[in-house]
Amino acid sequence: MSRLLALKNFRIVDETTDLRGAVIVEDGRIAEIIPVPDTFPENIEGEKRLNRFCAGAGMVLDGLFFSGQSPHNAAELPVLMPAFVDLHAHFRDPGFPEKETLESACLAAAAGGYGTAVCMANTKPVTGAGAQAAALHRRAAALGLIDLYPALSLTKNMEGRELSEITRLPGPAPEDGGFRVRLLSEDGKDLADDGLFLAACAEARRAGIPVSCHCDLGGENAATRRAIAMAASSLCHIHIAHVSTKEAAAMIREAKSRPAGSLNISCEVTPHHLALVKEDADALGAESRGRVNPPLRGEEDRLALIGAVAEGTVDAIATDHAPHTEKDKEAGAPGFTGLETAFAVCYSTLGAFGVGLSKLSSLMSAAPARILGLAGGGEGRGRIAPGLRADFCIADTGRAWTVDPAAFKSRGKNSPFAGRELRGAVLMTIHGGRIVFDGRDNV
Numbered sequence: 001m002s003r004l005l006a007l008k009n010f011r012i013v014d015e016t017t018d019l020r021g022a023v024i025v026e027d028g029r030i031a032e033i034i035p036v037p038d039t040f041p042e043n044i045e046g047e048k049r050l051n052r053f054c055a056g057a058g059m060v061l062d063g064l065f066f067s068g069q070s071p072h073n074a075a076e077l078p079v080l081m082p083a084f085v086d087l088h089a090h091f092r093d094p095g096f097p098e099k100e101t102l103e104s105a106c107l108a109a110a111a112g113g114y115g116t117a118v119c120m121a122n123t124k125p126v127t128g129a130g131a132q133a134a135a136l137h138r139r140a141a142a143l144g145l146i147d148l149y150p151a152l153s154l155t156k157n158m159e160g161r162e163l164s165e166i167t168r169l170p171g172p173a174p175e176d177g178g179f180r181v182r183l184l185s186e187d188g189k190d191l192a193d194d195g196l197f198l199a200a201c202a203e204a205r206r207a208g209i210p211v212s213c214h215c216d217l218g219g220e221n222a223a224t225r226r227a228i229a230m231a232a233s234s235l236c237h238i239h240i241a242h243v244s245t246k247e248a249a250a251m252i253r254e255a256k257s258r259p260a261g262s263l264n265i266s267c268e269v270t271p272h273h274l275a276l277v278k279e280d281a282d283a284l285g286a287e288s289r290g291r292v293n294p295p296l297r298g299e300e301d302r303l304a305l306i307g308a309v310a311e312g313t314v315d316a317i318a319t320d321h322a323p324h325t326e327k328d329k330e331a332g333a334p335g336f337t338g339l340e341t342a343f344a345v346c347y348s349t350l351g352a353f354g355v356g357l358s359k360l361s362s363l364m365s366a367a368p369a370r371i372l373g374l375a376g377g378g379e380g381r382g383r384i385a386p387g388l389r390a391d392f393c394i395a396d397t398g399r400a401w402t403v404d405p406a407a408f409k410s411r412g413k414n415s416p417f418a419g420r421e422l423r424g425a426v427l428m429t430i431h432g433g434r435i436v437f438d439g440r441d442n443v
């Protein structure tokens with residue numbers, strides 16, 4: 001018997017859609033989208049079909065009564081978006097359970113509205129083999145909260161001497177959600193040896209997998225210039241992680257303007273670089289709680305990043321979720337806890353610059369899914385369309401809340417947004433048609 005879930009009276013938003021209506025889910029996939037406008041002309045046939053679906057559904061979620069208290073104003077319905085896809089997070093598992101575990105990270109991701117995440121390979125041991133990545137993916141699948149695609153390091157143990165088992169990865173597969181390695185990265189340790197870097201790029205190109213370059217070596221601008229040159233000479237897909245300077249954004253803009261086929265480049269920014277500046281890091285302690293790689297920059301850089309987002313130079317927003325213990329932060333460990341604040345930070349920050357929800361959905365769901373080869377096929381995600389996976393984030397964009405790290409599911413409590421009021425709350429996360437986070441009573 002098929003499992004039927006009906007979600008009605010929502011504002012349905014993805015990168016190309018923004019309508020009022022209902023979504024019918026069958027066996028974990030989107031079966032149908034029924035627009036139900038509250039103005040003339042009404043969709044009488046659609047309403048009838050929706051009523052028939054609702055009568056037979058195992059569960060009906062009604063946005064009008066979604067807050068659990070009072071009916072929503074029809075003009076301010078909760079927003080139903082594709083679950084977010086994070087290209088860059090640190091789950092610390094295996095090896096650092098005091099910072100985070102797979103369980104706490106998956107809970108944090110689900111609470112943040114994420115349905116899919118890539119975790120970086122700087123674990124203990126380093127994730128350098130397909131079998132290790134597959135084992136982590138299976139452990140996450142058993143928890144059933146999100147789909148996890150661990151990145152593989154480029155070199156053994158991230159020592160920069162010898163290629164990892166990326167040499168044994170299979171060639172490109174058709175776009176689907178099945179498990180395969182979908183991102184390669186040496187994380188914060190850029191590969192200094194040009195020859196080895198190019199050899200890694202050749203393997204990545206053969207396997208059809210992007211390489212995420214963190215561009216810290218010798219400063220972000222020099223490292224970004226080098227990564228673009230590597231993209232041009234290797235023709236492998238290079239993804240530039242956490243862009244933070246106006247110069248790096250300008251270089252990527254220029255690279256993307258080159259003739260088609262001359263290189264394949266994409267990039268991400270983080271919520272904290274969009275929202276915060278150096279003075280915020282100083283106030284938190286530039287060498288302790290405010291420390292992050294790359295560091296928070298000046299207002300000019302921040303505005304340049306927002307401009308790059310608005311114009312389309314930036315493909316995706318990634319959290320760089322990097323949980324640490326309080327003690328490690330005090331000792332200067334770089335990084336912020338970010339999965340549970342990402343949506344609200346981006347919505348609060350970008351809305352003021354005219355970046356709407358559809359654009360935000362593209363940055364947080366559709367574009368990262370495409371970069372990972374997870375946008376099409378029967379297990380495709382990142383958009384709301386018939387046949388795709390029923391991975392949703394339901395948010396109340398009108399709700400303001402104050403960040404309290406003590407309430408985080410993540411073990412890492414170091415958030416630069418602690419105590420700040422943000423707008424936009426994740427109310428529910430649905431993964432493969434199942435409710436995996438219900439925060440309606442928490443906010």
Ligand SMILES: [Zn+2]
Pocket residue numbers: 088090120187188320322
């Ligand atoms: Zn990182």
